[in-house]
Amino acid sequence: MLYFVAETAMNRIAPEASRVSSEVLARYEAVIGLEVHAQLQTRTKAFCGCSTHFGDAPNSHTCPVCLGLPGALPVLNQKALRLAICASLALHSNIQKRSRFARKNYFYPDLPKGYQISMYELPLSMAGWLEIDVDGQKKRIGITRLHMEDDAGKSLHEGFADSDRWSYIDFNRCGVPLIEIVSEPDLRSPAEAYAYLNTLKQVLEYTEVSDCNMEEGSLRCDANVSVRLRGAVKFGTKVEVKNLNSFRYLAHALEYEIERQIGVLESGGTLTQETRLWNVATGSTEPMRSKEFAHDYRYFPDPDLLPVSVSEVVVREVRSSMPELPDAKVARFLRDYGITPYDAGVLTATRALADYFEAAVRAGAPAKTAANWVSVELLRRLKDAGKDIRECPVPAASLAELLAKVERGEITAATGKKVFATMFDTGKRAGDIIASEGLTQITDPSAIERMARDILRKNAENLAKYRAGNEGVFKFFVGQVMRETRGQANPQMVHEILKRVLGEK
Numbered sequence: 003m004l005y006f007v008a009e010t011a012m013n014r015i016a017p018e019a020s021r022v023s024s025e026v027l028a029r030y031e032a033v034i035g036l037e038v039h040a041q042l043q044t045r046t047k048a049f050c051g052c053s054t055h056f057g058d059a060p061n062s063h064t065c066p067v068c069l070g071l072p073g074a075l076p077v078l079n080q081k082a083l084r085l086a087i088c089a090s091l092a093l094h095s096n097i098q099k100r101s102r103f104a105r106k107n108y109f110y111p112d113l114p115k116g117y118q119i120s121m122y123e124l125p126l127s128m129a130g131w132l133e134i135d136v137d138g139q140k141k142r143i144g145i146t147r148l149h150m151e152d153d154a155g156k157s158l159h160e161g162f163a164d165s166d167r168w169s170y171i172d173f174n175r176c177g178v179p180l181i182e183i184v185s186e187p188d189l190r191s192p193a194e195a196y197a198y199l200n201t202l203k204q205v206l207e208y209t210e211v212s213d214c215n216m217e218e219g220s221l222r223c224d225a226n227v228s229v230r231l232r233g234a235v236k237f238g239t240k241v242e243v244k245n246l247n248s249f250r251y252l253a254h255a256l257e258y259e260i261e262r263q264i265g266v267l268e269s270g271g272t273l274t275q276e277t278r279l280w281n282v283a284t285g286s287t288e289p290m291r292s293k294e295f296a297h298d299y300r301y302f303p304d305p306d307l308l309p310v311s312v313s314e315v316v317v318r319e320v321r322s323s324m325p326e327l328p329d330a331k332v333a334r335f336l337r338d339y340g341i342t343p344y345d346a347g348v349l350t351a352t353r354a355l356a357d358y359f360e361a362a363v364r365a366g367a368p369a370k371t372a373a374n375w376v377s378v379e380l381l382r383r384l385k386d387a388g389k390d391i392r393e394c395p396v397p398a399a400s401l402a403e404l405l406a407k408v409e410r411g412e413i414t415a416a417t418g419k420k421v422f423a424t425m426f427d428t429g430k431r432a433g434d435i436i437a438s439e440g441l442t443q444i445t446d447p448s449a450i451e452r453m454a455r456d457i458l459r460k461n462a463e464n465l466a467k468y469r470a471g472n473e474g475v476f477k478f479f480v481g482q483v484m485r486e487t488r489g490q491a492n493p494q495m496v497h498e499i500l501k502r503v504l505g506e507k
């Protein structure tokens with residue numbers, strides 16, 4: 003088990019050599035299953051009272067239990083169990099009456115116990131599903147099982163003056179509670195795998211089961227990938243690809259691995275069941291070790307931990323405390339606010355964004371207008387500023403106030419966007435900005451007419467073109483009047499007045 007293997011001839015196929023034509027690729031289909039590890043959002047570790055806080059001094063969160071010292075006794079964190087039950091319910095996975103922790107034995111320097119505590123033959127829940135949406139096509143992906151386990155520590159091979167000679171170990175992660183969610187091999191393309199991981203992440207964030215922070219390692223993904231000729235019933239030889247810890251890596255690594263496998267088969271080779279590692283630097287997967295099998299780990303029930311039995315009462319309690327899930331929220335937004343499915347999808351991407359939108363509507367903003375402003379103006383400014391919606395400098399009520407002013411015609415939509423930009427940058431309120439910058443909409447017809455006549459006089463050449471039948475010049479005149487008024491003239495009045503003035507003989 004876990005031997006690092008030498009490269010075989012098959013594995014040495016260079017990325018360029020494995021390039022296969024698109025016609026050949028089209029004859030095959032990929033079969034993908036994902037194993038996702040998510041860190042449960044608890045304050046303390048799975049079996050001891052040590053803090054799970056990220057980023058503290060190395061080895062500051064350790065005790066005899068998580069260091070696996072002789073005689074130390076683990077006790078299951080109840081909050082972790084409840085979060086795992088919550089995840090199971092959100093994924094329609096059947097909670098088992100009885101589950102049990104086992105010891106998964108292997109040696110690694112960052113695993114001081116010499117085994118990982120993980121549910122094996124009796125997982126917490128089984129046979130769930132998650133619905134994904136790829137380009138409007140909905141598909142249900144089966145979830146084989148969801149089980150609890152603890153994490154290992156972290157080996158630090160880089161970043162120290164003597165890193166060429168020594169590796170360092172930080173045990174802070176050791177014993178942090180995780181759930182592993184294993185999907186059925188129901189995914190057929192990198193795009194489906196991407197959608198699955200994205201939807202799963204959204205569900206875990208909504209339920210606050212995990213913060214899913216990929217940079218901090220709270221969400222990790224491995225993939226089982228095989229290929230077969232389209233129409234074939236039997237699965238091909240499966241390869242596990244590890245280290246797919248960003249959405250970009252997941253898509254790239256799957257694309258690479260699918261093409262590599264097809265290349266091997268097309269050149270008459272055979273694939274070996276193995277574990278490969280996605281190498282970010284080279285953009286390729288590399289052999290890591292021959293695939294280990296369950297019996298390599300010598301699993302046996304952990305004698306220090308009682309079996310877990312989840313009562314109906316606890317399940318009901320957890321269920322009743324669960325928030326509205328993303329798909330239910332989308333359905334409600336469509337029904338209650340009459341917005342487009344696209345906007346509903348954008349606005350429910352996170353609970354915080356959905357809450358912001360609803361707060362704006364509650365404060366009096368018209369729903370469709372608010373949906374548009376939040377999903378376009380607000381998200382663009384947040385992205386440019388590198389900010390999360392929770393750090394948004396414009397409170398939802400202030401946005402509602404601005405939109406009401408646009409709605410009532412106090413300012414034009416174009417001015418509204420300028421005012422919004424200032425609100426975002428300064429935190430000032432719409433009313434104050436409009437007053438101090440004199441941005442109120444110009445609705446005085448005589449003022450607009452004066453300006454219109456002035457513009458026509460200054461643009462005699464264009465006026466002649468218009469008179470000769472070039473209707474396109476009309477837009478130019480509108481643009482000139484709007485520019486003259488810094489976008490503050492009522493656009494409809496500008497249109498009407500220009501038409502009238504131009505119509506005079």
Ligand SMILES: [Zn+2]
Pocket residue numbers: 047050051052063064065066067068069177
């Ligand atoms: Zn501890």
